[in-house]
Amino acid sequence: MTAGSGQVYVVTGGCGFLGSHLVRMLLEHEKNISEIRVFDLHLDESLRTLSNDRVRVRLISGDISRLADVQEALHGSHLVIHTASLVDVWGRVPASKITEVNVTGTENVLQACKEEGVQYLVYTSSMEVVGPNIHGDHFYRGNEDTEYRIYHKEPYPLSKAKAEKLVLEANGIKIKGGKMLYTCSLRPTGIYGEGHELMKQFHRQGLRTGRCVFRALSPAIEHGRVYVGNVAWMHLLAARQLQIHPSTLGGQVYFCYDSSPYKSYEDFNMEFLSACGFKIIGSRPLVPYFLLYLLALLNVLLQWVLHGFITYAPILNPYTLAVASTTFTVQTDKAEKHFGYQPLYAWEEAKMRTITWVKSLEVSGKDLKDVDEKSNYCCS
């Protein structure tokens, strides 16, 4: 197929962690595309070089919260994968900004689909539209139909839930040209893999403490994490099958999962960090929960006091502590039944790829080397 004769996909947030994996996945595995439009606020120029004689990768700088930008990007396209979002559970950006990007941005995508006659939309939602809730109710091996007390207070999960609702409600609406819009929503659990910003932070923190990780969370609290390559793969399959079986996938939600083992957040991180010589100290939390909670509260207080001077947004706050301390694992085959999803990467391969990347941080990062040299012997 020569450039120009295939479909045009738009990937919003295509320069982000998931987005950039998705662009590469589409290039490698989706044969009917001739153009991928990578729409993002901050462009990653390296993606441009991925163009080949079959597919053109077009970088489009734009703001999802500006309808005109979105309309222009969607003009003449066939399908949108909407991953652009502000992912913030630390209070780094004001709640109003999160709503503007995550909710208004999604309204704009829907409006643009309608006005530009784009028939298919795959939305990247999050497990957070379900939970964990602030009551600490565990979601154990749940699926899309599992009953759960859904309660949102924090701006990020609230915005994702509102956006997902809009996306699902738009399924079946008439668009320009008289055709129908078909939408579906994928809900990844915590994503990991090459480029995961939070993993970089844990790695850097571990170097500062002499490759020691001090256990703060109970190992009995399980999280089901998912490899970024499999999240991208599931998006590709959903996009493909939404066009073939719109009445099956349209208006549906799917948890996004794979065969990664259920473990506590810290123990799961150790699957990769231990390959770099990191050790976890303690088989049980080293500090009692109430002390950790007080620390989390102190962080909120400091954030409030320092507001206007610096952005103080540490990893630990009452919300992240609640999420990390509540089991959230999914066990579902809905995506397999509806569109034949099977993880592309087995756990061993996902693990190996992530370890290779984490190790590369030490080779490339001079600052990390410095940290390492200073604290090399703390944990022996």
Ligand SMILES: NC(=O)c1ccc[n+]([C@@H]2O[C@H](COP(=O)([O-])OP(=O)(O)OC[C@H]3O[C@@H](n4cnc5c(N)ncnc54)[C@H](O)[C@@H]3O)[C@@H](O)[C@H]2O)c1
């Ligand atoms: N990281 C996770 O663990 C996780 C888990 C579940 C769901 N998700 C969802 O997956 C999607 C991708 O998340 P990610 O971890 O790759 O985040 P990310 O921050 O790496 O990527 C988001 C991208 O959106 C872009 N963006 C932000 N504001 C924008 C705006 N105003 N206009 C245009 N682009 C804008 C950013 O520049 C970034 O490239 C999000 O929708 C997120 O809610 C992430």
Ligand SMILES: C[C@@H](CO)CCC[C@@H](C)[C@H]1CC[C@H]2[C@@H]3[C@H](O)C=C4C[C@@H](O)CC[C@]4(C)[C@H]3CC[C@]12C
């Ligand atoms: C108390 C600390 C000791 O080491 C550990 C704190 C870990 C938390 C910062 C993270 C635990 C669970 C994470 C969330 C989860 O993986 C799913 C998410 C959904 C996604 O849509 C956005 C990111 C996140 C909320 C993710 C954020 C970080 C954690 C709360």
